[in-house]
Structures are given as structure tokens and as C-alpha cells.
Amino acid sequence: NFMLTQPLSVSESPGKTVTISCTRSSGSVATNYVQWYQQRPGSAPNTMIYDNNQRPSGVPDRFSGSIDRSSNSASLTISGLRTEDEADYYCQSHATDGPWVFGGGTKLTVL
């Protein structure tokens, strides 16, 4: 199986834009869909992006997802940062034969 590598932490100021990367170690990032989950402290994960760039209903359009074949990575971009966006963010994809693979998570600090 491949690995998904995320930066341990990112920080940005309110109102700014931040991008969190998720790099796939082997195989093409375009082969299997990527999901992004937000987890606030003490809470369950919440799905923010599915199928690389689709937002579930109720997720603000400040959140967007994309993939980049050249860097073999997926990205979650959050614009107009708010203090309530401070959370851990996890990317997730799957191997072609089934197993889900999660990234290690990125702690977003909004300061």
C-alpha cells in the first residue's frame, strides 16, 4: 500500500488562505478519489471534501479540494480563514484493491 504524507502543522491568520497538502507515495493520486476530514478537539471527524473536490451539503464554499498530477498530491484550500476552522485535517484515499489509507493529519492553527 501507499502512504499519504501531510505536514504536521500549518498556521495562518484569520481572513487569509491556507493550503494543506497530501502527497501520495506511490501510484498516481489521480487513480483513486481523495477525501478530506476536519476534526475539532474532542469531536468526531467531519467530511469536508469527497471525490477530490466535491463538498457535502452544508460545507462552506471556503473549502475546496484539488489534485495535482505533477506533484502527485491532493490539496485542501481554506479561504477566508476563521477561528472555528482551527482543527486537525486528514486526507484519505484508498488502494485499488480496497484498503482505505489515511494521512497522518495536519494541525491547523488560526492565529
Add this chain to the structure above:
Amino acid sequence: EVQLVESGGRLVQPGRSLRLSCRTSGFSFGAYAMGWVRQTPAKGLEWVGFIRSKVYGGTIEYAASAKGRFIISRDDSKRIAYLQMNSLRTEDTAVYYCGVTTYHYYGMDVWGQGTTVTVSS
């Protein structure tokens, strides 16, 4: 409103069994696949497995760590998904989340709040 409520997590000795339940409401349970994911501080989020809807055969996929010890099932009449965990090990200690999978089964669409399983003597 879609709601998923896990229960059954507790302290259990190594080698024993435990069944987790995921009670649901607010959606057509029988039409959706249900998944389980666990989380530990050391390993982060880890996929356990999922069960397809009966419309798609009710087939089940397991992570390698769950295969042979864990059993996922569902009772559509009660709108409950189950995770039966046997021969528990200390490394199974985690918060266990159930959820509705994405339409293609390879991600989670909606998550429950989680239940904590502690395996210790």
C-alpha cells in the same frame, strides 16, 4: 437530520470479545453502506472495514488488521450496524467510529460521535 450513535465501548480484558452498535436515524439505512474507522493517538485514523447494502449483496471488506477477528454486520429492520470484535488485543484500544460510506465505498460521508474501547488487563 442524519444521526449515528455508537455504543458498546468499554474496558475489556485482552482475549475477550466486544460488540459495538451503531444506531442510526434520518436516512434510508438499508440503501447505504456502513463503515467503521478507529483512531488512536499513535496510529491516527485507521480503516476497519465496511458492509455494503443488501441491494449490492451486503458484502464486507476488512482491513488486514481486522480480518479474521472482527465481524461487521447490519440489521436493516433495526437500522443498526454492528462491529463484533473477538480476541481483542491491547493494540485494539481506540475510539471506534461508524459512518455512512461514500457512494463508492472508499471514504466516509457521515460520521458518528465515536465510542471508546480500552483493552487492558
